[in-house]
Amino acid sequence: MSAVEHVSYAVSDGIATVTLNRPEARNGYTVTMADELAAAFDEADRDRSVRVAVLTGAGKDFCVGADLSAGGLDLSADNAETWHEPAGRCSMRIFAMNKPVIAAIRGAAVGAGSTIILPADFRLAATDARFGFVFSRRGLYPEGASTWFLPRLVGLGRAMDWMVSGRVFDAPEALAAGMVHALHEPDEVLDKAYELARELIRTTAPVSVAVIRQMLYRAAQTDSPFPVQRLDSRLIAGSAANPDTVEGIMSFLQRRDPQWTGKVPDDLPDHLPWRTDQG
Template identity: 45%
Template structure:
């Protein structure tokens, strides 16, 4: 990988957007590297949680427009898929969304355009308290991409999504926190430590299989038309899980007042119904 850096320590995979001289501006190469990293992590049982941050003073300044007016590929539309088609441009979004491992965005500085929409399919977002954020697409003659029109209203509601996207205005971490886009803000030099501390809570205390299932239930549950359908799904999942070794270990650890050592692996031990949405 040349546009992101990767480090795995004690179950926490840190992916760092690594073009500091360009404020970590997004490229098709970064798209593919992020997608590959999330796809690999999804099936790697050594990875429990993924933390994504940026090197230097920015998280991601948006698409790399150093080429001027032709930066988005002109008629070829390279930034939006080129010969691979529009969906190829959002490959990283689908990889993040489908991943079995929870992900945390540590937004350490400016996050603009795709630099912000890339965090929407991640599960938790933290921001530096001086970070500036913006869905600036209409100010560049573009529409929101990376499936932002699906994710953003679900996270903050339609009124916030409309105002931010229609005006294209930048806003600060405090406004993002008040709207629920980020769950906490911290001084920049403490941000990554807080993100890793949160990742550590997940990695040390939860069952990999149950965590992967929970993530999928929460993201996909509201797509069902009737809660009765979800009752069938989550009831069947829990019936299967309760007969397995993870629940036995979790209950034993609770009574013995110790940390559980869950044997289940998300790579091979997912419930039979998973992925139910297919």
């Protein structure tokens, strides 16, 4: 799906680049963009050659929020019980990913531009980035399950501040709160995202990463550590027959880069409790 209407998609050297591609509209978010983003992450997850996905925006802004002139605010749900709002179509697909996602953000990242990046594993921001959960100032409600993701990143107090006030805040504030992991110059942030992606590809086992990123989200929601430790035990018990475990240990002992053979999604353990979870 390299050529679509509002999103571009490309794969090179194990990295899938998903780009919001409406620079003339400052990447204003539309329903078309939402569906194309979900399709792009579907493709990246299915493609066995892809190890990491990078999410970015064309031009000087990541996303200025819903493009009201181009159908960005779609409220025409026929059935509110089954309808999914546009930002959530992207954020929930990122949440379900088996592969790490790195968001590279510059300029404005407001509304949907702030909510869709929250489930990414890494958020790298340019020094000129600006964020805002501005829904209270539009008479709207937060989207993309952001009221679930944001407090887990920055704490309830800071999430309450940002969401209730709806104020726009700068990159240093986002960094200090833990919403973003690092700041870079605007012309460097995408290169830094690729640098991180290459490091993940070189050093981490894809099947291990797929399991770990889901466990971090899901295990924290259990009422006790006992079911988590039972899953730990079952996973580790199977490690003796896991070629990636053998390779990880041997490459460490031999002081060389590992050569992983496990593939995602093919080699994910069958007994993962979320494999049948459809949300």
